[in-house]
Amino acid sequence: MALAVLLTAVGTATQASAGSVQHSVTKGKVSIETVVQFGDNVQPVTIEENSPINIARVIQIGGTGTVDATIIQNGTRNYANVIQMGGTTNAVIGQSGVSNTAEITQIGNSTNTLLLQIGDMNSGAVxxxxxxxxxxxxxFSR
Known part of the structure; x- marks a missing residue:
């Protein structure tokens, strides 16, 4: 249902408008945060998670301007996924835990990524x- 609402909003958005959908859930030892933004004036996104299991996903579809995302995760298992499109795309991910996974995809005139992982099992794809x-x-390993 949420996906249908998002697709409807994306389909009806004009070039000058900006839209945003954010959903956060923390239950017990799991924290999940998802942010989806689209339009010419997307705002910088900062996610900080400190549960044993952390999952963060950011999707930003911007115009010709700058698109920024920062994700900081401290837990046992951390997963971060960033997809960005814009004139300039910037992603910063910092993860500290036993198992860290990060995936970043950027499309733009200028693309910039800083990925820091501290743990025994680190995996990163950019x-x-x-x-x-x-x-x-x-x-770095512990």
């Missing part, structure tokens, strides 16, 4: 499609 791409990955 896909950048742009004229100017910058990427730094730091993975």
């Amino acid at each position: 896909r950048q499609f742009g004229r100017f791409n910058w990427l730094a990955i730091f993975q």
Whole structure:
């Protein structure tokens, strides 16, 4: 049902409008946060999760401006996924836990990613499609 509402909102949005859907759930030892933004004036997103199991997903479809996402996760198992489209895309992900997974996809004129993972099992995938791409990955074991 939520997906149908999102698809309807995306379909009816005009080029100058901006839309946003955010959903957060923390129950017991699991924290899940999802943010979806679209339009010319998307706002910077910051997610901080401190549960044993953390899941964060950010989807930003912007115009020609800057699109920013920051995810900080401290827990046993951390998963982060960022998909960005815009003139300039910036993603910062910091994860500390036993098992860390991050996936970033960026499409824009300038794409920038900083990924820091501290844990025993770190996995990171970054896909950048742009004229100017910058990427730094730091993975440390405990």
